[in-house]
Amino acid sequence: MSxxxxxxxxxxxxxxxxxxxxxxxxxxxxxxxVGTQAIHGSFNISSIADNAxxxxxxNFSNNFSTVNYIxxxxxxxxxxxxxxxxxxxxxxxSSHTTSATIVQCYNTSxxxxxxxxxGYHAMGDLA
Numbered sequence: 001m002s003x004x005x006x007x008x009x010x011x012x013x014x015x016x017x018x019x020x021x022x023x024x025x026x027x028x029x030x031x032x033x034v035g036t037q038a039i040h041g042s043f044n045i046s047s048i049a050d051n052a053x054x055x056x057x058x059n060f061s062n063n064f065s066t067v068n069y070i071x072x073x074x075x076x077x078x079x080x081x082x083x084x085x086x087x088x089x090x091x092x093x094s095s096h097t098t099s100a101t102i103v104q105c106y107n108t109s110x111x112x113x114x115x116x117x118x119g120y121h122a123m124g125d126l127a
Contacts, residue, residue: 018126024123025043025121025122025123026044026062026064026069026122026123026124026125026126027043027044027045027058027060027120027121027122028041028042028043028044028045028119028120028121028122029041029042029043029045029048029058029103029118029119029120029121030042030117030118030119030120031048031056031117031118031120032115032116032117032118033050033054033056033105033114033115033116033118034114034115034116037049037050037056040117044060044061044062045058045059045060045061046059046060046061047059051102052112053112053113053114054104054105054106054112054113054114054115055102055103055104055112056102056103056104056118057095057100057101057102058100058101058102058103058120059099059100060098060099060100062126062127063098063099063126063127064098064099064122064124064125064126064127065098065124065125065126065127066098066124066125067096067097067098068124069122069123069124069125070122070123070124071088071089071101071120071121071122071123072088072120072121072122073085073086073087073088073103073118073119073120073121074086074118074119075105075115075117075118075119076115076116076117086103086104086105086106086115086118086120087102087103087104087105087106088101088102088103088120088122089101089102089103098127101122103118103120105118
């Protein structure tokens with residue numbers, strides 16, 4: 001068995017290596033939906049938009065190869081220890097495409113609510 005030791009992996013021209021045809025995390029986002037939709041950090045996100053209370057539109061910098069990528073999310077509502085998990089785009093919904101999706105946060109009664117921290121990530125193959 002061989003062992004590979006490296007500090008940096010680059011393309012033959014010296015650029016960053018692109019992960020393709022691997023099911024690694026290809027997109028992630030941390031946001032605050034309260035107020036200005038502040039982005040805490042992101043990867044492969046070109047923009048977000050406040051669609052409605054508790055609903056954020058997410059646009060990708062690089063498209064997925066199919067709508068069947070897997071997305072998950074978690075939220076934290078400041079001052080409230082009880083809540084429900086956020087809804088992330090459904091492959092059968094028109095709001096979930098290869099180039100964009102949504103994340104919606106709800107309270108335990110099923111009503112949408114803006115949440116102080118939302119974490120989102122998606123895994124699948126890029127186009």
